[in-house]
Amino acid sequence: MNEVKLIQLPKIFDERGNLSFIEKGKDIDFDFKRVYWIYDVPGGEIRGGHAFKEQEEIIVALSGSFDVVLHDGITETRFPLNRSFMGLYVPKMVWRTMLNFSTNAVAMVLASTFYDANDYIHDFDTYLKLKNSYA
Ligand code: TYD
Secondary structure (H helix, E strand, O other): OOOOEEEEOOEEOOOOOOEEOOOEOOOEOOOOOEEEEEOOOOOOOOEEEEEEOOOOEEEEEEEOOEEEEEEOOOOEEEEEEOOOOEEEEEOOOOEEEEEOOOOOOEEEEEEOOOOOHHHEEOOHHHHHHHHHHHO
């Protein structure tokens, strides 16, 4: 699995409230080592604005809504996330930005790696150069 894609996760409809889940090997192929979440985002703030050399991830809008803008070095695509049963798979070496957070939005990220500051590429031009050298 190495292309950006939206994944429909299992959803158990229930009058008492719905339930969704992610199972490694079924819904996602990679081993996730870390889960983190972004919340209490003030209106108009932008998160992300970087790429990862190794980390791949799934992003889920657990609550509320936000947009994930992905740039693969050639094309930019915007993914509005607002369903807690949809996951956006982001491979390594994709530039990603998260914005347009609604009030009470919660973004959950399942990451394939432990946190490593050295895995980040913070400069877009550096990202483009590295990306082109991979191709
Ligand atoms: P960062 O990944 O830059 O946030 P975003 O991409 O949403 O803008 O992380 C912000 C800060 O949090 C940074 O100082 C690193 C720290 N951090 C951790 O310590 N562990 C983690 O798992 C993550 C994702 C971030």
